[in-house]
Amino acid sequence: MNESDFPTIQRRDYLKWMGAAGLAASGLSSHAQSAWPNKPIRWIVPFAPGGTSSIVARTIATELTKQMGVSFIIDNKGGGGGVPAMQEAMRLPADGYTIVMSHIGLMAVNPLIYPDSGYDVNKDFMPVTLLSRVPSLFVVHKDVPATDLKSLIAYVKSRPGQLNYASAGNASAGHLAMEALKLASGMFVTHIPYRGTGPALNDVLAGRIQLFSAGTPALLPHIKSGALRCLAVGTPERISVLPDVPTVAELGFKDFETVQWYGITARAGTPQDIVIKLQQECAKAMKSPEVIAKYAAESAIAGGGPPSEYGAFIAREQARWKDVVIKGQIKPG
Structure with missing residues (x-):
């Protein structure tokens, strides 16, 4: 070529x-x-x-x-x-x-x-x-009392600044995805950066951090095990591996997309x-x-x-x- x-x-x-x-x-x-x-x-x-x-x-x-x-x-x-x-x-x-x-x-x-x-x-x-x-997935620890994105937003807004989200570090894909969701929804959650998805995920799985966004390869096993609950996906359309999980866009946030x-x-x-x-x-x-x-x-x-x-x-x-x-x-x- x-x-x-x-x-x-x-x-x-x-x-x-x-x-x-x-x-x-x-x-x-x-x-x-x-x-x-x-x-x-x-x-x-x-x-x-x-x-x-x-x-x-x-x-x-x-x-x-x-x-x-x-x-x-x-x-x-x-x-x-x-x-x-x-x-x-x-x-x-x-x-x-x-x-x-x-x-x-x-x-x-x-x-x-x-x-x-x-x-x-x-x-x-x-x-x-x-x-x-x-696909970017938006997940919460299993103990967070939110079964969908709407209830998560209500839960967070009733406790402004009290919940945290983890990321693989500043400017990581998960950091950007969560900031985009915050801007779209008006949620106030605190960013806790880590040195990679692995260390961040460990604290989310342990329940020390409530919210997280990352890609399907890192999160799917924990969603399937029930340790994490996926509330929405950032793609324009639903994904085949999680067909029952809605997109952020279809939940009322028009044109939202993050992959x-x-x-x-x-x-x-x-x-x-x-x-x-x-x-x-x-x-x-x-x-x-x-x-x-x-x-x-x-x-x-x-x-x-x-x-x-x-x-x-x-x-x-x-x-x-x-x-x-x-x-x-x-x-x-």
């Missing part, structure tokens, strides 16, 4: 994101490029283990390892809203041997709340491919041939029976498109979430 394979309307976007990569690639011999990969690839996941980002990464990494003959090593680096992980990636060579699990927080929110991070996600990093879009998404980002300057090869291998992985079954079980939507498509998606998300960040006064923890 090369630049001419993309539609004209996408080519400008492709060049914007990939121009630096093309220059870097031109300085390498075709032999050097075709030799990639010849050693393990480090995949930085900017959250603690146990969350949706880790689950998606491990699912895809298993297939990539089988397909490409080298190990994809998941490196969870939680804390700081993902900024330390991105700063570390910035210090490493743009050679395709380090990639980052990118998501809504890293790409769409951090540029607004961490202006002095030392990097620019649109200039210093480049999109490879979108891996999946995962989690995950993709692969590389350092700007990574050779174009490497980026395209990795994207194609990811697209192939998503057609494997194992990934198809995994995604279906979680109502996840597969990605796999070209870098320009992911870049355009990120740009839309950056514009869409700016209003929530400003109105919700989302700031670094």
